Amino acid sequence: MLSLILLLSLATQPFTPQNFFSLIVTVRDDTGKAVPSIRVSLEDESSQPITTKFADGSGRSEFRGLRAGNYRIRVETTGTPYEPVIVPVPLESMTNSSINRSTTDIPTPVDIVLRKR
Numbered sequence: 001m002l003s004l005i006l007l008l009s010l011a012t013q014p015f016t017p018q019n020f021f022s023l024i025v026t027v028r029d030d031t032g033k034a035v036p037s038i039r040v041s042l043e044d045e046s047s048q049p050i051t052t053k054f055a056d057g058s059g060r061s062e063f064r065g066l067r068a069g070n071y072r073i074r075v076e077t078t079g080t081p082y083e084p085v086i087v088p089v090p091l092e093s094m095t096n097s098s099i100n101r102s103t104t105d106i107p108t109p110v111d112i113v114l115r116k117r
Contacts, residue, residue, distance in 0.1 A: 034059030045070035
């Protein structure tokens, strides 16, 4: 009986959909050419690494399933002729009820231009 009451009380709580985000990072040089195979790291706002990927042939990396919050993208340029880059990325919760956020990531493009040393 207690479990039925608990279940009913949970069912009457308002459901607040969670927003999830995808960061679509594109890395290019200062001439507009894609920079493939460069290391792109996602960090939290305290500079702690979350995950690292390498850009594909078009200079693109994706980070999916992120919750609202403040992140940083670090492009690690060791061994390349480019200066290192860190870009802050705030992801803010949205309240558009016309989109089912439980199954859809909100795509957020991040375009990064690398400059030569």
